[in-house]
Amino acid sequence: MRWTLKPKPDPITVNALADKLGVGVPVAKLLVQRGITTFEEAKKFFRPDLKLLHDPFLMKDMEKAVDRIELAIKNEENIMVYGDYDVDGTTSVALMSSYLKFRYPNVATYIPDRYEEGYGVSYKGIDYAADNDISLIIALDCGIKAIDKVAYAKDKGVDFVICDHHRPGSGIPDAVAVLDPKREDCNYPYDELCGCGVGFKLIQAITQKNNEPEETLLPYLDLVATAIGADIVPITGENRILAYHGLHVINVAPRKGIKSLLGDKKNVSITDVVFIVAPRINAAGRMKHGLHAVNLLTEEDEEISKKYTEEIEVYNTDRRSADKTITEEAKRQIIEQKEEQRLTTVVYDENWHKGVIGIVASRLTETWYRPTLVFTRSGERLAASARSVKGFDVYEALEGCKDHIEQFGGHKYAAGLTLLESEYLNFKNKFEQVVAETIDRNLLTPEITIDEELNLKDITPKFYRILKQFAPFGPGNMSPVFMTRGLTDTGFGKCVGEDKTHLKCQVKQEGSKVTFDVIGFNLGDKLDLIKEGKKFDAVYSLDENTWNGNTKIQLKLKDIRESI
Missing domain, CATH: 3.90.1640.30 (inorganic pyrophosphatase (n-terminal core))
Known part of the structure; x- marks a missing residue:
């Protein structure tokens, strides 16, 4: 994972906004990063009004x-x-x-x-x-x-x-x-x-x-x-x-x-x-x-x-089963054909269920982090779903391959296309060539974009209460991601879950008495980084965990690494 800390917003703007809104500097920083610098803009953000819809x-x-x-x-x-x-x-x-x-x-x-x-x-x-x-x-x-x-x-x-x-x-x-x-x-x-x-x-x-x-x-x-x-x-x-x-x-x-x-x-x-x-x-x-x-x-x-x-629940169960089977088959195909060295992932099987190839393309992108296409047969032709990595326009890449495609459509990060079977290998090679010529190699390593660095003492109930009002979250307004340095486990760190793949611990930071529970899904293999009082840095988002009627703020880990 690449950790990328967003540039610090202008401190004068941040402090002025913090004063106007009566909020702490960490909240004001997040708002300025989202382009909100005035009381009026903050009001529109926190209280979206149907009257502000365009004509x-x-x-x-x-x-x-x-x-x-x-x-x-x-x-x-x-x-x-x-x-x-x-x-x-x-x-x-x-x-x-x-x-x-x-x-x-x-x-x-x-x-x-x-x-x-x-x-x-x-x-x-x-x-x-x-x-x-x-x-x-x-x-x-x-x-x-x-x-x-x-x-x-x-x-x-x-x-x-x-x-x-x-x-x-x-x-x-x-x-x-x-x-x-x-x-x-x-x-x-x-x-x-x-x-x-x-x-x-x-x-x-x-x-x-x-x-x-x-x-x-x-x-x-x-x-x-x-x-x-x-x-x-x-x-x-x-x-x-x-x-x-x-x-x-x-x-x-x-x-x-x-x-x-x-x-x-x-x-x-x-x-x-x-x-x-x-x-x-x-x-x-x-x-x-x-x-x-x-x-x-x-x-x-x-x-x-x-x-x-x-009825729909039955369809969804069938979908999950097909998705799991096809993802495993596609992964096997990539490994057997020794395609991990390519800059793109393009796989095909005529028996794959057309209804789940988009989901499978997303799963393969998560694993190999490459612009990905999954093909199956559709009548006389082959149909594919395309998925991309953050920062790369797969629609533009397909535009560069259109001599081999019958039709295509979609967005920057997701598209669909059909082509003749005779064009499959030509397309596969051309797609690899177009991506190789246009992609920034850094984009092939997953990136965590960090909004700001916090100390644990900054995470107060008031801070979290305001943070919840940033919702609804999504592209353009993602749930804030934070980084804290120099954490240590209080001694409860362990792997949890059926197959022990998740990391659970409680953390503290030097110079502060506050502690927070931490959950890191699929981060169980990083347990050694927190053992024996080792200091580590963490990237996380915040959420709430309710246990026995008690609700507490917890850190939801995205990644950890040894403190330098």
């Missing part, structure tokens, strides 16, 4: 999108809400379809089959619309690259309104409206919305145009928060406001489906959404069909909702 009509084509939907309702046309099979797509479809159905009955939903149709807008979906007298498709979390498919739909008399957040290709589809803040010709002030976020802006615009109260939108915020967490978009600006209020809805009045997925969980955080709700919603599309997730998220009957949750 949806600032997004290019918004007026056209609203007019086309209102025309469809006026003319009693059939509308189809179309979305991808992942969390962002299914929450988007649940949001848009339930919002429209509340106002108008002729609304159908459509999620493409991951295996038969693949990612994004499909010809099969367009044919389904045309065959069922549907004249308007609202596509969410996909469509920005569907130039040929939108033209095909037009020939069949089917219009498109596209709500996407992925990067456009060289052209924009000839749809009635294309809402995508990443369009170069779109001047919307915030371009990091997820697909569900763009869908939310569209329903916000419809609500605004009809002079309906803003409260109408509140019940949809739990879906937006779920998509923001699952899609790993930055939790800054508008996303922070939407996630903050969405989590409030989840904790106070969640929809039946999300409530049944969470069970008895209280004080739900974005982490709970990411690790409890999102994998289960995803499992439906991975193992069965994404429509199961939409049904769960729009169901208002508690008993039926519980039944859907039980």
